[in-house]
Amino acid sequence: MTLQLQPVSATEALARSLRDRILSGEIEPGSRLPELELVRSYGVARPTVREALQLLVHQGLLQRRPNHSACVPELTPAAVEDIFYARAPLELHTVRTLAERGEEIPAARAAVERFEALGDKAHWSEAVDADLAFHVALIDAVGSPRLARLHAALEGEIRLCIAQLRPAWHTPSALAEEHRQVLDGILAGSPPAAEARMREHLDKAVRDLTGRARERERDA
Amino acid sequence: MTLQLQPVSATEALARSLRDRILSGEIEPGSRLPELELVRSYGVARPTVREALQLLVHQGLLQRRPNHSACVPELTPAAVEDIFYARAPLELHTVRTLAERGEEIPAARAAVERFEALGDKAHWSEAVDADLAFHVALIDAVGSPRLARLHAALEGEIRLCIAQLRPAWHTPSALAEEHRQVLDGILAGSPPAAEARMREHLDKAVRDLTGRARERERDA
DNA sequence: TGTGTCTAGTTGTCAGACAATGTAGGGTCA
DNA sequence: TGACCCTACATTGTCTGACAACTAGACACA
DSSP: OOOOOOOOOHHHHHHHHHHHHHHTTSSOTTOEEOHHHHHHHHTOOHHHHHHHHHHHHHTTSOBOOTTSOEEOOOOOHHHHHHHHHHHHHHHHHHHHHHHHHTOOOHHHHHHHHHHHHHOTTSOHHHHHHHHHHHHHHHHHHHTOHHHHHHHHHHHHHHHHHHHHTGGGOOOHHHHHHHHHHHHHHHHTTOHHHHHHHHHHHHHHHHHHHHHHHHHHHHHO | OOOOOOOOOHHHHHHHHHHHHHHTTSSOTTOEEOHHHHHHHHTOOHHHHHHHHHHHHHTTSOBOOTTSOEEOOOOOHHHHHHHHHHHHHHHHHHHHHHHHHTOOOHHHHHHHHHHHHHOTTSOHHHHHHHHHHHHHHHHHHHTOHHHHHHHHHHHHHHHHHHHHTGGGOOOHHHHHHHHHHHHHHHHTTOHHHHHHHHHHHHHHHHHHHHHHHHHHHHHO
């Protein structure tokens, strides 16, 4: 294994920082992000800001209309459903492929165990990280760069969705159990069973999240 | 229906022009695109060029490593397979959804008819346009913005793939017939049948294209 | 009430510059 | 001759500063 230095460009560093702030809720849904404000607060040049914004727009974490400031999207119940509608085929295709192989997936196994070790008192952002780490481990195990790219293009929105609606979030232990079920299904080498478990896992998540989104809409 | 003016920004116009030139084969696979050269040839500023390049990279039409010029990727047989591996779940999910509804899809119908009217003498790029128009019409008919976004993120590469390997391309009439079969399957309201036809359509395409890619690899 | 005008704020685009990095050619040494 | 190093060039990454174009909101007016 070669050691890899990963020099991070200013653009990328800025994009990551904004991403973190958006996902942590520090930058609230609906708030605007004028370019000059970012220039001032980060001390970088405007082209750098613009590139970083373009990156985040691609990831679905920001919206931009011509001649308007970028802003953080507010997820409606319909948007939540749509995110999971588009996500489902990717996750199911992944699980099916892996179950056909029936091989151990060390990264996914590790993710499940980390999740289980977390306990119900953990901070919600840790739980989200552990949750998505499992799904990403599955996708990566398939070995399809393009499938991974498609998933990455949705991952930001999935996180955003959870970040904005986190009161609906399960307790970590329940989720970890669901993950273990999926992984066991894969290793059992039965595509239909594994697929069914993943489908259930996703359905449950989307039910909870849309429910919470509807509540929030009523309150507002 | 509101009438929409679509003023095109310089960035977008540049991205489109480059996209067309890449897909037409005018800019060959493997060739480099230094930023300053684009600045000179198009008479735009460098930030504009960089934004356009970033767009195309996101669409898979260009590759960029840090401190290197962007270049057009050369598609290996493995890459072709991977494109279709990632594409399949999107297309099949789409077809399944539409077949469950069983409703007429005017845009897709129109695309099939345009394809059939094309005749076998048409230029290959017209055939590609007609082909993708059908698939895009199906995806759009679903009404999921995110599914459409995922498909769009792959569409560039699908086109690139066909553009680079076009000698493997079927005669338009055969493809149009396959499309009609898929559409009929959807309108018959039978998800499994519709899905099977789409799967066959995709399998056939990937067989032809990887075959051609392997040939080319041998020649080189 | 509805229309037109003005202004401030913001984005879209341009020009020019410099440092850091990657590449290729030539020269040195074994 | 072949391997290695080193310098010059090409290119990207980033910055500064600038101006035009556009949007939205406030205001005056019919």
